[in-house]
Amino acid sequence: MKWKRSERLVDMTHYLLDHPHKLIPLTYFSDLYESAKSSISEDLGIVKETFEEKGIGLLMTVPGAAGGVKYVPKLHKEEIKAIMAELMEELSHSDRLLPGGYLYMTDVLGNPNMMNRVGKVFASAFADEKIDVIMTVATKGIPIAHAIARHLNVPVVIVRRDSKVTEGSTVSINYVSGSSRRIQTMVLSKRSMKSGQRVLITDDFMKVGGTMNGMKNLLEEFDCTLAGVAVLVEAEHSDERLVEKYLSLVKLHEVSEKERTIALEEGNYFTNGGI
Structure with a gap:
């Protein structure tokens, strides 16, 4: 089958978007489309220009015999700010206020379109880091973790919180919850990670950072390295943070259960190491 250029561009774009951060040899596309490498290079040039102009991401070329092209998801700053603003607008409704200063966010976490964009925002920040694994704690952090993992591949x-028979042998640690100061337990299957991996940990909500700190301590049991911390919403808190460096998209500045008001502002994404 002889592919037209328009067909190659559509199929090539689809493949690249489905395989972020994967180095793809030019010979793969050349053999697939039965086209000369010079034609494939021209096609990739068109894709690269469009990706960068539309803020879809970067198309990086790696020279040499073992080289190829790699799609790196990366959003423009304006798009990230728009996502932050949309999140703050959605989370500012008074009926989201829960006892203890928490916010109801289950519907937001269950919105695949929003989670996909949130995942791409965090993937943009850690695009230049070597990330091997995304770690989160059950259950509300799972949608965010999978969204980030999708864009980092x-x-x-x-x-x-407890051991499951389907997990096999596990590693268990005790940690202190940052807000309640209670001793709690974390469990992770021994087969989950390999020694030496770089891990990005994430969760939906953080007050003092006890859960994040617990996951950080758990990494030490696996001889793994903390590569970063990503939080959807952080809460203003008078106590000292147990996690020093992290990225957040939204900050819960102040809540009034009596007045039923929620004050939100941008998180530290741009001030603490984001794009």
Whole structure:
């Protein structure tokens, strides 16, 4: 089958978007479309220009015999700010206020379109880092973890509060909850990670950071390295943070259960190492 250029561009774009951060040899496309490498290079040039102009991401070329092209999802700053603004608008409704200063976010976490964009925002920030695994704790952090993993093309591991027979042998640690100061337990299957991996940990909500700190301590049991921390919403808190460096998209500045008001502002994404 002889592919037309328009057909090659559509199929090539689809493949690249489905395989972020994967190095693809030019010979793969050349053999697939039965086209000369010079034609494939011209096609990729068109894709690269469009990706960058539309803020879809970068198309990086790696020279040499073992080289190829790699799609790196990366959003423009304006698009990230628009996503932050949309999140703040959605989370500012007074009926989301829960006892203890928490916000109801289950519907937002269950919105695939929003989670896909949130995942791409965090993937943009960690695009230049070597990330091997995304870690989160069950259950509300799972949608965010999978969204980030989708754009970084890495697996997800899920920390649980108790051991499951389906997990096999596990590693268990005790940690102190940052807000309640209670001793709690984290469990992770021994098969989840390999020694030496770089791990990005994420969750939907953070007050003092006890859960994040617990996951950080769990990494040490696997001889893995913390590569970053990504939080959807952080809460203003008078206590000292247990996690020093992290990225957040939204900050819960102040809540009034009596007045039923919620004050939100942009998180530290741009001030603490994001794009």
